[in-house]
Amino acid sequence: MRPRRVTLRTRLTLIYGGLFLVAGLVLLGVTYALFNQQLTGPKVLAKTQLPPDPAQPRKQHFVVMTGNGDMLTGAGAEQWMNDQQKQLRDAAATSLFTQGGIALLVVGGLAAGFGWLVAGRVLVPLHQVTNTARRIATAPAADRNLHERIALRGPDDEVKDLAGAFNTMVERLDRSFDGQRRFVANASHELRTPLTVSRSLVEVAMHRKTASPDVKQLGETLLEINTRHERLINGLLLLAGSENEILDRRPVDLADVVSHVVAQTAAEAEAAGIEVRADAGEAMTTGDALFLERLVQNLVENGIRHNTGGWVHVVSRTRADGRAEIEVSNTGAVVPQYEIPALFEPFRRLATDRLATAKGAGLGLSIVRSVARAHGGEATARPRDGGGLVVSVVLPQ
Numbered sequence: 001m002r003p004r005r006v007t008l009r010t011r012l013t014l015i016y017g018g019l020f021l022v023a024g025l026v027l028l029g030v031t032y033a034l035f036n037q038q039l040t041g042p043k044v045l046a047k048t049q050l051p052p053d054p055a056q057p058r059k060q061h062f063v064v065m066t067g068n069g070d071m072l073t074g075a076g077a078e079q080w081m082n083d084q085q086k087q088l089r090d091a092a093a094t095s096l097f098t099q100g101g102i103a104l105l106v107v108g109g110l111a112a113g114f115g116w117l118v119a120g121r122v123l124v125p126l127h128q129v130t131n132t133a134r135r136i137a138t139a140p141a142a143d144r145n146l147h148e149r150i151a152l153r154g155p156d157d158e159v160k161d162l163a164g165a166f167n168t169m170v171e172r173l174d175r176s177f178d179g180q181r182r183f184v185a186n187a188s189h190e191l192r193t194p195l196t197v198s199r200s201l202v203e204v205a206m207h208r209k210t211a212s213p214d215v216k217q218l219g220e221t222l223l224e225i226n227t228r229h230e231r232l233i234n235g236l237l238l239l240a241g242s243e244n245e246i247l248d249r250r251p252v253d254l255a256d257v258v259s260h261v262v263a264q265t266a267a268e269a270e271a272a273g274i275e276v277r278a279d280a281g282e283a284m285t286t287g288d289a290l291f292l293e294r295l296v297q298n299l300v301e302n303g304i305r306h307n308t309g310g311w312v313h314v315v316s317r318t319r320a321d322g323r324a325e326i327e328v329s330n331t332g333a334v335v336p337q338y339e340i341p342a343l344f345e346p347f348r349r350l351a352t353d354r355l356a357t358a359k360g361a362g363l364g365l366s367i368v369r370s371v372a373r374a375h376g377g378e379a380t381a382r383p384r385d386g387g388g389l390v391v392s393v394v395l396p397q
Helices: 007-039 072-124 124-137 156-206 213-244 254-264 266-272 289-305 337-343 364-374
Strands: 063-065 069-071 252-254 275-280 284-289 310-320 325-328 380-385 390-394
Touching: 124 156, 124 284, 156 213, 252 254, 252 289, 252 325, 254 266, 254 275, 254 289, 254 310, 254 325, 266 275, 275 289, 284 289, 284 380, 289 310, 289 325, 289 364, 310 337, 337 380, 364 380, 364 390
Parallel strands: 275 310
Antiparallel strands: 063 069, 252 284, 310 325, 325 390, 380 390
């Protein structure tokens, strides 16, 4: 059987109870000393009853000796005693209410100070749990810092139970995220092989001399579907990879990335009748150049494919706070504000574009947000006046 442990609540109760007990004893001692000091004045040394005169009525006479050696009798002695009693009551009130109150405040303040220090010492493990949970919760990616554990040392109490439960939860989350990434990566790699084989077979069938026009038309349709599937698999691989922490960071000028991507997508924009304008201002950041290039490429391609025959404007700049920013705006259909959060989720499309079409697989903006968070940044979007979207990505310097 496990030994019965002393809980944190019991220990805190004993500590604070002991502190207040000691403080009370000190207060009683100080109050008694002050009151005793007030009683060190003159005292009644003698009180006697004089023999009565047989011819007079029986009366009581007092004889007192004051503190300075004077002898008082009769009414003077009685008045002196009344005055002494009044002074004694005043002294008692002064000691208990005034000086005792001051002593109570001083001792109470000292007890509170010691209690604060002791409580801080006792609650250090709880702060350790809180700080670890905060670091994991504020990580840019959902699975970042899940490898962290709380190495808590100390007595076996409720805080240690909390740390153990937290470690168990984080460990299960870490295994879940890791298994999810491995599954997506493995499945995507496994699906690439049959897609490559089917593409080769379709191309061979199309290029036969005996192939009829119907076979060629069917082959073109199958190749288009195959291309869309390949794009989907590549997007899944990129999404799985971009959720990992970027360890090898290098300086990247987003102006160069913007210029390169705009040149790459010029043919697609021209075929779609879309004008792509670039405002490539210097915007320095650190990270993986390939991932950042894919981020900008996804934004530009989304602007081209989800357009209604207008334009796409790409801007890179350095903000006033020193961070780099990419902003891509495009003309297009009116996008309701409530639809925007769903656009950053995988495989989510607008209500007007529910079907999987050649426009994309619904991974573009989810990859953008994942890459931005892996670099310590954030991606946001808002509807553009007149239709279309304005997507902004802010990255640390």
